[in-house]
Amino acid sequence: MIDALPTPLPHNPLETLANWLDEATRRAVQPNPNAMSVATVDADGTPSIRVVLLKALVADPGYVVFYTNYRSRKGRAIEANPEVACCLHWDALGLQVRLEGVALPSPAEESDAYFASRDAASQLGAWGSDQSQPLASREALIAQTLARGRELGLPDTTTLADVQPPEGALPRPPHWGGYRVWARAVELWVDGAARIHDRARWERSLARDTQGQPHPGVWRAQRLQP
Numbered sequence: 001m002i003d004a005l006p007t008p009l010p011h012n013p014l015e016t017l018a019n020w021l022d023e024a025t026r027r028a029v030q031p032n033p034n035a036m037s038v039a040t041v042d043a044d045g046t047p048s049i050r051v052v053l054l055k056a057l058v059a060d061p062g063y064v065v066f067y068t069n070y071r072s073r074k075g076r077a078i079e080a081n082p083e084v085a086c087c088l089h090w091d092a093l094g095l096q097v098r099l100e101g102v103a104l105p106s107p108a109e110e111s112d113a114y115f116a117s118r119d120a121a122s123q124l125g126a127w128g129s130d131q132s133q134p135l136a137s138r139e140a141l142i143a144q145t146l147a148r149g150r151e152l153g154l155p156d157t158t159t160l161a162d163v164q165p166p167e168g169a170l171p172r173p174p175h176w177g178g179y180r181v182w183a184r185a186v187e188l189w190v191d192g193a194a195r196i197h198d199r200a201r202w203e204r205s206l207a208r209d210t211q212g213q214p215h216p217g218v219w220r221a222q223r224l225q226p
C-alpha cells in the first residue's frame, strides 16, 4: 500500500500516475482501473462531467488519451473550449489523481490505429450511435446501427448479435477518435491515517505554437495541505 508521496517529490507526476495505474491494473482493484472522469465546459459556460477510459499515457511530453465521438456533448464542448479537468480515483488503493489541461484531437493515424485494434462489434457501435443525440427507443438505435452496417457493405441481418464484420472491414468514422489531454497541472493525493492525507500539486506552462501544438515547460511541485 502507498502511504505517502516520496520526499523530495517526483520530478514528473505523470510517471507516478503511470505507476499507480499499473498497480491498480495489476491488483485488479476495480473492473475499469483506467476509468477517468472528464469535466468540460459547454460554450454557454455550463460544466458537465462523465466517465471515459484512459487508453494511453505518455508521461513525457505529458498527455493522456481517451476516445469518443467528436460530435458528442463533450466533443462539442471541447471544440468551443479545450480546457478540461480529469480525475481518477482508486478507492481500494486510497489514491486520487487530478489533472487539468487542454484536450486536442489525436493525430488521425493514431485514432485509425486504435480503431483498427477494436473488436468488430465495437467498431460498428461507433458508426451506429450519434452519441448524446435524442433517441426514440433502443429498437431505433439497433435499427439505425444495422442500417449503417448495410450502408458500409456488411451482410443484411436483423439482430446485432448476428453481425460479424470481417476483420478490418470498417473504417474509422471521421467523427470518432482520440483526444490527447495535455497536462498543465496534476495533483496526486494519498489517503492518510486520521485524515492526514498527503497531497501535492505540479504545475507547468503550456504554450501553444502557431499550429496550436503544445510546448510544455518544466514541472514545479508544491505540497498542499490536505
Ligand SMILES: Cc1cc2nc3c(=O)[nH]c(=O)nc-3n(C[C@H](O)[C@H](O)[C@H](O)COP(=O)(O)O)c2cc1C
Pocket (backbone or CB within 6 Å): 032, 035, 048, 049, 050, 051, 052, 053, 054, 066, 067, 068, 069, 072, 073, 074, 075, 131, 132
Ligand atoms: C466505465 C465507463 C467507461 C466509459 N468509457 C467511455 C469512453 O471511453 N468514451 C466515451 O465516449 N464514453 C465512455 N463512457 C460513456 C460516458 O460516460 C458518457 O455517457 C458518453 O461519453 C456521453 O457523454 P457526453 O454526452 O457528455 O458526451 C463510459 C462510461 C462508463 C461508466
